[in-house]
Amino acid sequence: MSLVRNEEQRRLQETAEDFLRRNAPVSALRKLRDEGDSLGYSRKLWQEMAELGWAGIIVPQQYGGLEFGFAGMGALLQASGHTLTASPLLATAVIGASTILLGGDEAQKDTWLPGIASGQTTLALALEETHHHDPLGVELSAAAQGDSYVLQGRKLFVADGHSAEQLIVAARSSGAKHGEDGISLFLVAGDALGVLRKRTIMADSRNAANIEFDRVRVPPDALLGAAGQGWPLLEAVLDRARIALAAEMLGNCWECFNRTVEYLKQREQFGVKIGSFQALQHRAANLYTELEMATSVVLQACASVDDDPQQVALLASLAKAKLNELSKQVTNEAVQMHGGIGVTDELEIGFFLKRARVAMQLFGDSRYHRDRYAALSGY
Amino acid sequence: MPIPCCGNPLTGKCYHRRRFFDTRTSFRACHCRVYRVSMEPLQQFREEVRQWLAENCPAAMREPINPGEQFWGGRNAIFSSEDSRLWFERMRERGWTAPEWPREYGGGGLSPAQGKVLKQEMQAINARAPIFNLGIWMLGPAILEYGSEQQKHRFVAATLRGEIRWCQGYSEPGAGSDLAKLQCKAEDRGDHFLVNGSKIWTTKADHCDWIFCLVRTGPPTSKQQGISFLLIDMETEGISTSPISLISGESDFCTTFFDNVRVPRENLLGELNQGWSVAKFLLGHERKLMSEMGADIPSVEPASLPMEYANGKMADPELRRQRVEYDMLMHSLRLTHARVLDEHVAGLQSHLPLIMKYLGTEAEKVKGELLLAMLGSAGLGWEGEEFSVSQRKALRQWAMSKTLTIAGGTSEIQLNIIAKRALQLPQQPT
Ligand SMILES: Cc1cc2nc3c(=O)[nH]c(=O)nc-3n(C[C@H](O)[C@H](O)[C@H](O)COP(=O)(O)OP(=O)(O)OC[C@H]3O[C@@H](n4cnc5c(N)ncnc54)[C@H](O)[C@@H]3O)c2cc1C
Numbered sequence: 001m002s003l004v005r006n007e008e009q010r011r012l013q014e015t016a017e018d019f020l021r022r023n024a025p026v027s028a029l030r031k032l033r034d035e036g037d038s039l040g041y042s043r044k045l046w047q048e049m050a051e052l053g054w055a056g057i058i059v060p061q062q063y064g065g066l067e068f069g070f071a072g073m074g075a076l077l078q079a080s081g082h083t084l085t086a087s088p089l090l091a092t093a094v095i096g097a098s099t100i101l102l103g104g105d106e107a108q109k110d111t112w113l114p115g116i117a118s119g120q121t122t123l124a125l126a127l128e129e130t131h132h133h134d135p136l137g138v139e140l141s142a143a144a145q146g147d148s149y150v151l152q153g154r155k156l157f158v159a160d161g162h163s164a165e166q167l168i169v170a171a172r173s174s175g176a177k178h179g180e181d182g183i184s185l186f187l188v189a190g191d192a193l194g195v196l197r198k199r200t201i202m203a204d205s206r207n208a209a210n211i212e213f214d215r216v217r218v219p220p221d222a223l224l225g226a227a228g229q230g231w232p233l234l235e236a237v238l239d240r241a242r243i244a245l246a247a248e249m250l251g252n253c254w255e256c257f258n259r260t261v262e263y264l265k266q267r268e269q270f271g272v273k274i275g276s277f278q279a280l281q282h283r284a285a286n287l288y289t290e291l292e293m294a295t296s297v298v299l300q301a302c303a304s305v306d307d308d309p310q311q312v313a314l315l316a317s318l319a320k321a322k323l324n325e326l327s328k329q330v331t332n333e334a335v336q337m338h339g340g341i342g343v344t345d346e347l348e349i350g351f352f353l354k355r356a357r358v359a360m361q362l363f364g365d366s367r368y369h370r371d372r373y374a375a376l377s378g379y
Numbered sequence: 380m381p382i383p384c385c386g387n388p389l390t391g392k393c394y395h396r397r398r399f400f401d402t403r404t405s406f407r408a409c410h411c412r413v414y415r416v417s418m419e420p421l422q423q424f425r426e427e428v429r430q431w432l433a434e435n436c437p438a439a440m441r442e443p444i445n446p447g448e449q450f451w452g453g454r455n456a457i458f459s460s461e462d463s464r465l466w467f468e469r470m471r472e473r474g475w476t477a478p479e480w481p482r483e484y485g486g487g488g489l490s491p492a493q494g495k496v497l498k499q500e501m502q503a504i505n506a507r508a509p510i511f512n513l514g515i516w517m518l519g520p521a522i523l524e525y526g527s528e529q530q531k532h533r534f535v536a537a538t539l540r541g542e543i544r545w546c547q548g549y550s551e552p553g554a555g556s557d558l559a560k561l562q563c564k565a566e567d568r569g570d571h572f573l574v575n576g577s578k579i580w581t582t583k584a585d586h587c588d589w590i591f592c593l594v595r596t597g598p599p600t601s602k603q604q605g606i607s608f609l610l611i612d613m614e615t616e617g618i619s620t621s622p623i624s625l626i627s628g629e630s631d632f633c634t635t636f637f638d639n640v641r642v643p644r645e646n647l648l649g650e651l652n653q654g655w656s657v658a659k660f661l662l663g664h665e666r667k668l669m670s671e672m673g674a675d676i677p678s679v680e681p682a683s684l685p686m687e688y689a690n691g692k693m694a695d696p697e698l699r700r701q702r703v704e705y706d707m708l709m710h711s712l713r714l715t716h717a718r719v720l721d722e723h724v725a726g727l728q729s730h731l732p733l734i735m736k737y738l739g740t741e742a743e744k745v746k747g748e749l750l751l752a753m754l755g756s757a758g759l760g761w762e763g764e765e766f767s768v769s770q771r772k773a774l775r776q777w778a779m780s781k782t783l784t785i786a787g788g789t790s791e792i793q794l795n796i797i798a799k800r801a802l803q804l805p806q807q808p809t
Pocket of ligand 1 (some may be wrong): 549554
């Protein structure tokens with residue numbers, strides 16, 4: 001395992017940054033926001049991204065994917081963090097693909113993976129039921145009726161939930177809240193009878209939904225893995241999601257930081273560039289050291305998914321906690337160092353600030369991941 | 380489906396999926412052959428190193444080292460044990476006291492990739508460093524870069540043989556962070572220099588054989604342009620030292636006085652009045668050394684302190700939080716150290732080495748405060764039997780950590796350097 005991206009991964013990252021800067025810069029997100037776009041991302045762009053192979057980066061070749069590994073996925077997400085590109089990359093290409101890969105049987109893989117890799121099928125993970133990440137707190141019920149299940153309950157903060165073709169629903173088929181036993185994952189069509197999706201307009205202008213499940217009947221082949229035994233699968237999927245999101249957040253942080261450093265070199269006050277003030281230099285230099293540490297963590301976390309499964313959980317919590325704190329710090333400093341223009345909607349820094357706050361809550365805030373890191377370390 | 384073609388020699392796993400990926404040409408080819416060619420000799424080297432270490436590193440040299448057990452080299456050097464002597468001599472024979480330096484001056488001639496392997500294999504068995512010496516960490520690289528052939532053969536080789544213990548004569552009472560203000564004077568007398576003045580905070584000056592010294596050879600106001608770099612034998616007439624006590628209770632450093640000290644001209648490193656470049660080059664290596672300070676010195680670790688538990692968690696939520704923040708910091712730092720090494724092996728240029736001194740030494744301070752917070756009043760025992768050895772050690776370690784963010788360029792100076800070199804921020808006119 002190496003903490004330096006290899007040539008192919010670097011090339012992928014460069015190509016991605018180049019492609020996204022040309023086709024999906026921050027101004028594209030602004031446009032989606034201002035026009036109140038009902039999808040929240042550009043279908044055409046996603047199709048182009050899929051043609052580049054990005055939807056199937058981690059999907060095996062036999063299902064039409066590139067089988068490029070998670071380190072490559074990390075490079076891609078980091079690139080998309082620079083441009084704040086809205087796309088199904090995280091919800092479908094990482095979370096959807098990982099769930100089917102890790103939890104699906106042969107038939108389910110055959111059914112879903114080719115569609116994911118080609119960009120046709122989009123998915124979303126419906127997990128949270130309260131306003132803080134709590135994967136064991138699942139209460140949405142899955143009652144067995146004959147050989148099908150009936151889902152009843154409500155999900156919040158489902159990224160891409162309003163538009164995804166398929167929902168991966170975490171449900172409780174037995175056991176008590178906060179018990180590991182009894183959690184099951186189901187694939188449910190987004191337009192199934194009894195599914196009521198309400199798009200939520202969030203701070204980051206990306207896509208999310210609150211979803212009501214009212215007596216939603218699902219067939220037996222909708223179940224991923226064994227009934228009631230979904231917790232290890234959910235954990236594994238969440239760890240990949242956390243690591244991928246941390247990679248995106250890293251791109252966000254670097255971009256926000258680079259733009260700020262550029263501003264320090266241009267803006268003049270008191271007859272000098274503001275970047276010559278030591279008070280600002282030290283804060284910027286300190287941020288830089290934090291950014292480099294976070295980069296090491298993200299590289300290792302991504303590589304561990306490919307090469308060192310034992311370490312994935314610990315590194316996922318480390319990466320997410322680290323990037324949560326860094327995102328808060330970098331975006332706040334970026335706004336402050338820009339002065340008045342920093343709090344205007346015209347300057348794009350605000351988009352980074354807002355995406356950071358949403359990403360910080362997704363799949364666990366710092367409190368959650370500090371606690372988990374300590375627990376995994378035996379204290 | 381990937382055809383099993385290579386088998387990664389390290390993990391036995393096929394690397395076929397790491398294909399060449401280019402969206403412009405959609406060209407995909409297997410890199411395994413390249414991989415096999417480049418990895419196999421290294422793997423063979425690893426096997427050899429592992430075996431050699433197994434046979435040659437004495438068991439006692441795989442135990443955590445205690446203060447006073449380090450071998451520093453020099454005229455008055457003493458080995459704390461026969462194993463320590465054996466270990467040093469065996470490593471010296473292979474040139475592995477400076478693995479990546481040229482063989483002709485006593486180094487090991489290893490490539491960066493081989494150097495990494497040796498480091499990893501030594502870490503894997505907790506092998507101690509065979510020698511501790513400023514001459515290896517800091518001065519040697521500067522002599523290799525700026526020295527004459529004769530100086531390389533004389534000083535580098537002797538240092539690697541463990542014959543010279545070096546100290547650093549940079550700081551003066553009026554020149555700390557603003558090092559270029561130094562005033563210790565060296566008059567050019569043709570075949571020799573006549574040195575007069577004093578140095579301060581000279582670590583272990585009273586135990587060292589030679590000092591590498593920044594002296595003023597230009598006019599007093601010449602700043603960076605009037606500084607030269609001299610190598611001075613501490614036994615020369617006119618040199619005296621006087622120890623200074625530290626808050627950690629040790630007297631690690633000294634004031635060093637020079638009174639009409641004659642230094643032969645051949646001991647000038649680099650050109651006359653060009654010593655500042657040498658000095659800065661050497662400071663880069665000092666940063667590297669200081670950034671790894673924590674890793675080499677055995678210390679009391681927060682994880683080793685007995686704590687109360689409830690339901691499998693540390694009972695005190697606030698201490699638990701402080702500890703997990705510290706652990707995550709150290710984890711990130713370890714990974715960043717590993718990345719520095721990987722970038723070095725890959726031959727990448729980066730600013731990463733600039734930040735490691737700042738991060739590493741600041742982290743040691745976090746550790747010191749965490750130890751005291753966890754120990755409570757048990758961590759405040761300065762001496763006596765009422766406190767355990769590790770409790771007293773924790774307190775000294777806490778005090779010691781304060782020196783690290785000052786020595787070798789303060790944290791503030793590190794941030795200045797990062798702002799200037801890594802971020803290229805504009806400088807205030809001074
Ligand atoms: C344990 C230890 C061992 C040492 N060993 C040696 C040795 O072997 N040989 C040797 O030559 N020296 C040695 N030193 C000296 C060390 O290099 C100096 O102490 C250090 O460079 C700081 O200089 P100073 O002590 O004069 O502090 P000052 O330079 O006076 O600094 C005082 C404060 O002002 C701040 N400051 C100064 N300039 C700036 C600036 N431009 N911007 C912002 N803040 C600034 C500093 O960061 C510090 O907080 C050692 C020091 C210690 C603590």
